[in-house]
Amino acid sequence: xxxxxxxxxxxxxxxxxxxxxxxxxxxxxxxxxxxxxxxxxxxxxxxxxxxxxxxxxxxxxxxxxxxxxxxxxxxxxxxxxxxxxxxxxxxxxxxxxxxxxxxxxxxxxxxxxxxxxxxxxxxxxxxxxxx
Amino acid sequence: xxxxxxxxxxxxxxxxxxxxxxxxxxxxxxxxxxxxxxxxxxxxxxxxxxxxxxxxxxxxxxxxxxxxxxxxxxxxxxxxxxxxxxxxxxxxxxxxxxxxxxxxxxxxxxxxxxxxxxxxxxxxxxxxxxx
Numbered sequence: 001x002x003x004x005x006x007x008x009x010x011x012x013x014x015x016x017x018x019x020x021x022x023x024x025x026x027x028x029x030x031x032x033x034x035x036x037x038x039x040x041x042x043x044x045x046x047x048x049x050x051x052x053x054x055x056x057x058x059x060x061x062x063x064x065x066x067x068x069x070x071x072x073x074x075x076x077x078x079x080x081x082x083x084x085x086x087x088x089x090x091x092x093x094x095x096x097x098x099x100x101x102x103x104x105x106x107x108x109x110x111x112x113x114x115x116x117x118x119x120x121x122x123x124x125x126x127x128x129x130x131x
Numbered sequence: 132x133x134x135x136x137x138x139x140x141x142x143x144x145x146x147x148x149x150x151x152x153x154x155x156x157x158x159x160x161x162x163x164x165x166x167x168x169x170x171x172x173x174x175x176x177x178x179x180x181x182x183x184x185x186x187x188x189x190x191x192x193x194x195x196x197x198x199x200x201x202x203x204x205x206x207x208x209x210x211x212x213x214x215x216x217x218x219x220x221x222x223x224x225x226x227x228x229x230x231x232x233x234x235x236x237x238x239x240x241x242x243x244x245x246x247x248x249x250x251x252x253x254x255x256x257x258x259x260x261x262x
Contacts, residue, residue, distance in 0.1 A: 031198065033214065035166075035251065048258075055259045063261040067162065067253030070222075076250045078209070083164065083251055087261070091201075118249075119207045120166065120214055122198030127179075128186045130194040130218065 029062065030091045033120040035080040042113045044068075044082065051084070054106050060093040061086055080118060087124075094121070160193065161222045164251040166211040173244045175199075175213065182215070185237050191224040192217055211249060218255075225252070 038044060048066065055064040066084045071077050088094045097103055111117075169175060179197065186195040197215045202208050219225045228234055242248075 035249075052258050061259060063257075064259040065255045065257045067251075067255045069251045069253055071250055071252050076248070078249045080249065080251060083253060117207070118166075118209045118211065119202055120198075120200045120211060121202050122200055122214060124196045124198045126194075126196045127183050128192060128195040 029124055030088045030094055031122055031124050032086045032088065032094050033122070034084040034086075035118040035120075036082050036084075037079050037115040038082065038113055039115050047110060047113055050106055050109065054102055055086070057102055058097055058100065060088060060097045060100075062089055062093075063087040078118075079116065091121075160255055161219045161225055162253055162255050163217045163219065163225050164253070165215040165217075166249040166251075167213050167215075168210050168246045169213065169244055170246050178241060178244055181237055181240065185233055186217070188233060189228055189231065191219060191228045191231075193220055193224075194218040209249075210247065222252075 038047075051064075051066070055061045064084070064086050066082065069077055069081050069083070086094075086097075088097065169178075182195075182197070186192045195215070195217050197213065200208050200212050200214070217225075217228075219228065
Protein backbone atom coordinates (compact mmCIF):
# COMPACT_ATOMS: atom_id res chain seq x y z
CA UNK A 1 0.00 0.00 0.00
CA UNK A 2 1.10 3.49 -0.81
CA UNK A 3 1.95 5.03 2.56
CA UNK A 4 1.48 8.56 1.19
CA UNK A 5 -2.18 7.82 0.64
CA UNK A 6 -2.89 6.06 3.90
CA UNK A 7 -5.17 8.21 5.99
CA UNK A 8 -6.70 5.33 7.95
CA UNK A 9 -4.97 6.46 11.13
CA UNK A 10 -6.35 10.00 10.97
CA UNK A 11 -8.90 10.08 13.74
CA UNK A 12 -11.09 13.19 13.48
CA UNK A 13 -11.68 13.09 17.25
CA UNK A 14 -7.99 13.42 18.03
CA UNK A 15 -8.11 17.21 17.88
CA UNK A 16 -10.36 17.05 20.94
CA UNK A 17 -8.85 14.15 22.87
CA UNK A 18 -5.29 13.35 21.84
CA UNK A 19 -3.67 16.10 23.89
CA UNK A 20 -5.34 17.77 26.82
CA UNK A 21 -3.76 21.10 25.86
CA UNK A 22 -5.83 21.07 22.64
CA UNK A 23 -9.19 20.47 24.24
CA UNK A 24 -10.08 24.10 24.85
CA UNK A 25 -9.00 25.55 21.54
CA UNK A 26 -11.57 26.36 18.86
CA UNK A 27 -11.54 24.33 15.65
CA UNK A 28 -9.03 25.90 13.33
CA UNK A 29 -6.51 25.09 10.62
CA UNK A 30 -5.10 21.65 10.11
CA UNK A 31 -1.60 21.14 8.66
CA UNK A 32 -0.08 18.32 6.66
CA UNK A 33 3.73 18.19 6.80
CA UNK A 34 5.65 15.91 4.44
CA UNK A 35 9.41 15.37 4.68
CA UNK A 36 11.10 13.38 1.92
CA UNK A 37 14.36 12.24 0.51
CA UNK A 38 14.20 12.13 -3.28
CA UNK A 39 15.84 9.44 -5.35
CA UNK A 40 19.08 10.33 -7.11
CA UNK A 41 18.51 12.05 -10.43
CA UNK A 42 15.04 13.39 -9.65
CA UNK A 43 14.46 16.87 -11.07
CA UNK A 44 12.74 18.49 -8.10
CA UNK A 45 11.80 21.69 -9.98
CA UNK A 46 9.86 19.62 -12.52
CA UNK A 47 7.97 17.78 -9.77
CA UNK A 48 7.20 21.10 -8.08
CA UNK A 49 5.59 22.46 -11.26
CA UNK A 50 3.04 19.67 -10.93
CA UNK A 51 2.55 20.45 -7.24
CA UNK A 52 2.09 24.14 -8.01
CA UNK A 53 -0.65 23.31 -10.52
CA UNK A 54 -2.28 20.89 -8.08
CA UNK A 55 -2.54 23.32 -5.16
CA UNK A 56 -3.71 26.11 -7.47
CA UNK A 57 -6.53 23.83 -8.64
CA UNK A 58 -7.56 22.63 -5.16
CA UNK A 59 -9.72 25.12 -3.25
CA UNK A 60 -9.42 22.93 -0.17
CA UNK A 61 -5.70 23.80 0.04
CA UNK A 62 -5.61 27.04 2.03
CA UNK A 63 -1.87 27.57 1.66
CA UNK A 64 1.25 25.71 0.58
CA UNK A 65 4.96 26.22 1.10
CA UNK A 66 7.98 24.04 0.64
CA UNK A 67 11.69 24.15 1.20
CA UNK A 68 15.03 22.43 0.94
CA UNK A 69 17.05 21.56 4.05
CA UNK A 70 20.28 23.55 4.29
CA UNK A 71 21.53 21.27 7.06
CA UNK A 72 23.65 18.45 5.79
CA UNK A 73 24.39 16.11 8.66
CA UNK A 74 22.46 12.90 8.35
CA UNK A 75 22.52 12.50 12.11
CA UNK A 76 20.34 15.56 12.59
CA UNK A 77 18.37 15.61 9.34
CA UNK A 78 17.83 11.82 9.29
CA UNK A 79 18.48 12.12 5.55
CA UNK A 80 15.39 14.22 4.79
CA UNK A 81 16.17 16.92 2.24
CA UNK A 82 12.82 18.50 1.28
CA UNK A 83 9.71 19.54 3.17
CA UNK A 84 6.19 20.36 2.03
CA UNK A 85 3.68 22.04 4.31
CA UNK A 86 0.03 22.25 3.32
CA UNK A 87 -2.54 24.12 5.38
CA UNK A 88 -6.22 23.18 5.35
CA UNK A 89 -9.23 24.66 7.11
CA UNK A 90 -10.06 21.29 8.71
CA UNK A 91 -9.02 17.61 8.75
CA UNK A 92 -11.98 17.00 6.43
CA UNK A 93 -10.52 19.34 3.83
CA UNK A 94 -7.25 17.39 4.00
CA UNK A 95 -9.14 14.13 3.47
CA UNK A 96 -11.02 15.65 0.52
CA UNK A 97 -7.73 16.80 -1.00
CA UNK A 98 -6.02 13.45 -0.38
CA UNK A 99 -8.78 11.51 -2.09
CA UNK A 100 -9.24 13.88 -5.04
CA UNK A 101 -8.40 12.25 -8.42
CA UNK A 102 -5.94 15.06 -9.27
CA UNK A 103 -4.04 14.45 -6.02
CA UNK A 104 -4.09 10.69 -6.48
CA UNK A 105 -2.62 11.10 -9.97
CA UNK A 106 0.10 13.46 -8.73
CA UNK A 107 0.84 11.35 -5.66
CA UNK A 108 1.66 8.39 -7.89
CA UNK A 109 4.40 10.40 -9.67
CA UNK A 110 5.61 11.90 -6.39
CA UNK A 111 5.82 8.55 -4.63
CA UNK A 112 7.81 7.07 -7.50
CA UNK A 113 10.39 9.86 -7.04
CA UNK A 114 11.10 9.40 -3.34
CA UNK A 115 13.41 7.19 -1.34
CA UNK A 116 11.65 7.78 1.97
CA UNK A 117 8.93 9.86 3.56
CA UNK A 118 7.83 11.15 6.96
CA UNK A 119 4.29 12.42 7.56
CA UNK A 120 3.17 14.71 10.33
CA UNK A 121 -0.46 15.91 10.54
CA UNK A 122 -1.35 18.39 13.24
CA UNK A 123 -3.69 21.12 14.42
CA UNK A 124 -1.22 24.01 14.73
CA UNK A 125 -0.95 25.94 17.99
CA UNK A 126 0.18 29.44 17.09
CA UNK A 127 2.06 30.78 20.11
CA UNK A 128 3.64 33.83 18.47
CA UNK A 129 1.97 35.17 15.33
CA UNK A 130 3.95 37.22 12.80
CA UNK A 131 3.97 40.87 13.86
CA UNK B 132 28.01 17.53 21.52
CA UNK B 133 24.43 18.62 21.81
CA UNK B 134 23.02 18.14 18.33
CA UNK B 135 20.24 20.67 18.97
CA UNK B 136 22.83 23.39 19.26
CA UNK B 137 25.00 22.40 16.35
CA UNK B 138 24.74 25.05 13.66
CA UNK B 139 28.16 24.37 12.14
CA UNK B 140 26.60 22.98 9.01
CA UNK B 141 24.47 26.04 8.36
CA UNK B 142 26.06 27.64 5.34
CA UNK B 143 24.67 31.16 4.79
CA UNK B 144 25.47 30.91 1.06
CA UNK B 145 23.20 27.92 0.60
CA UNK B 146 20.16 30.11 0.05
CA UNK B 147 21.84 31.33 -3.11
CA UNK B 148 23.57 28.18 -4.32
CA UNK B 149 22.15 24.99 -2.83
CA UNK B 150 19.18 24.75 -5.15
CA UNK B 151 19.04 26.48 -8.50
CA UNK B 152 15.34 27.14 -8.00
CA UNK B 153 16.20 29.43 -5.09
CA UNK B 154 18.73 31.57 -6.91
CA UNK B 155 16.29 34.18 -8.18
CA UNK B 156 14.24 34.69 -5.04
CA UNK B 157 14.83 37.72 -2.85
CA UNK B 158 16.22 37.18 0.65
CA UNK B 159 13.29 36.45 2.91
CA UNK B 160 12.26 34.46 5.96
CA UNK B 161 14.22 31.51 7.22
CA UNK B 162 12.51 28.66 9.09
CA UNK B 163 13.74 26.23 11.72
CA UNK B 164 11.71 23.04 11.98
CA UNK B 165 12.25 20.66 14.89
CA UNK B 166 10.58 17.25 15.15
CA UNK B 167 10.98 15.31 18.38
CA UNK B 168 9.91 12.28 20.30
CA UNK B 169 9.70 13.07 24.00
CA UNK B 170 10.76 10.63 26.69
CA UNK B 171 8.03 8.82 28.57
CA UNK B 172 6.61 10.84 31.43
CA UNK B 173 7.57 14.25 30.07
CA UNK B 174 4.89 16.89 30.73
CA UNK B 175 4.84 18.64 27.37
CA UNK B 176 2.58 21.49 28.51
CA UNK B 177 5.12 22.40 31.19
CA UNK B 178 7.97 22.44 28.66
CA UNK B 179 5.86 24.57 26.32
CA UNK B 180 5.37 27.22 29.00
CA UNK B 181 9.13 27.72 28.97
CA UNK B 182 9.13 27.85 25.18
CA UNK B 183 6.30 30.39 25.18
CA UNK B 184 8.28 32.64 27.53
CA UNK B 185 11.42 32.20 25.43
CA UNK B 186 9.89 33.19 22.09
CA UNK B 187 8.04 36.09 23.73
CA UNK B 188 11.38 37.38 25.01
CA UNK B 189 13.29 36.91 21.74
CA UNK B 190 12.67 39.68 19.19
CA UNK B 191 14.60 37.66 16.61
CA UNK B 192 11.80 35.05 16.62
CA UNK B 193 9.31 36.37 14.09
CA UNK B 194 6.70 33.69 14.70
CA UNK B 195 6.34 30.32 16.41
CA UNK B 196 3.87 27.48 16.17
CA UNK B 197 3.90 23.90 17.34
CA UNK B 198 1.76 20.81 17.12
CA UNK B 199 1.25 17.20 18.02
CA UNK B 200 1.12 14.50 15.36
CA UNK B 201 -2.33 12.91 15.07
CA UNK B 202 -0.90 10.13 12.90
CA UNK B 203 0.07 7.08 14.89
CA UNK B 204 1.84 4.67 12.59
CA UNK B 205 5.53 4.56 13.29
CA UNK B 206 6.20 3.58 9.69
CA UNK B 207 4.99 6.95 8.46
CA UNK B 208 5.76 9.20 11.43
CA UNK B 209 9.17 7.58 12.14
CA UNK B 210 8.17 7.90 15.80
CA UNK B 211 8.14 11.71 15.85
CA UNK B 212 5.24 13.03 17.91
CA UNK B 213 5.74 16.81 18.22
CA UNK B 214 6.85 19.56 15.87
CA UNK B 215 8.06 23.09 16.48
CA UNK B 216 8.33 25.65 13.70
CA UNK B 217 10.15 28.92 14.26
CA UNK B 218 10.28 31.67 11.65
CA UNK B 219 13.14 34.15 11.50
CA UNK B 220 13.80 37.10 9.21
CA UNK B 221 17.18 35.63 8.18
CA UNK B 222 19.61 32.78 8.92
CA UNK B 223 21.56 35.30 11.02
CA UNK B 224 18.56 35.86 13.28
CA UNK B 225 18.31 32.09 13.79
CA UNK B 226 22.00 31.94 14.73
CA UNK B 227 21.54 34.88 17.15
CA UNK B 228 18.59 33.09 18.75
CA UNK B 229 20.40 29.75 18.92
CA UNK B 230 23.39 31.26 20.71
CA UNK B 231 21.41 33.49 23.09
CA UNK B 232 21.93 32.54 26.78
CA UNK B 233 18.16 32.22 27.33
CA UNK B 234 17.90 29.73 24.46
CA UNK B 235 20.94 27.81 25.61
CA UNK B 236 19.44 27.48 29.07
CA UNK B 237 16.09 26.33 27.69
CA UNK B 238 17.70 23.99 25.15
CA UNK B 239 19.41 22.12 27.97
CA UNK B 240 16.05 21.32 29.61
CA UNK B 241 14.46 20.53 26.24
CA UNK B 242 17.25 18.21 25.17
CA UNK B 243 17.05 16.31 28.46
CA UNK B 244 13.36 15.64 27.74
CA UNK B 245 13.69 14.12 24.27
CA UNK B 246 14.39 10.66 22.95
CA UNK B 247 15.24 11.80 19.44
CA UNK B 248 15.24 14.86 17.22
CA UNK B 249 15.15 15.82 13.55
CA UNK B 250 16.19 19.29 12.38
CA UNK B 251 15.22 20.93 9.11
CA UNK B 252 16.32 24.51 8.34
CA UNK B 253 15.05 26.09 5.14
CA UNK B 254 14.28 29.28 3.25
CA UNK B 255 10.53 28.78 2.64
CA UNK B 256 9.12 28.99 -0.86
CA UNK B 257 5.53 30.17 -0.53
CA UNK B 258 3.66 28.79 -3.54
CA UNK B 259 0.12 29.45 -2.35
CA UNK B 260 -0.35 32.15 0.31
CA UNK B 261 -3.40 32.12 2.59
CA UNK B 262 -6.30 33.88 0.89
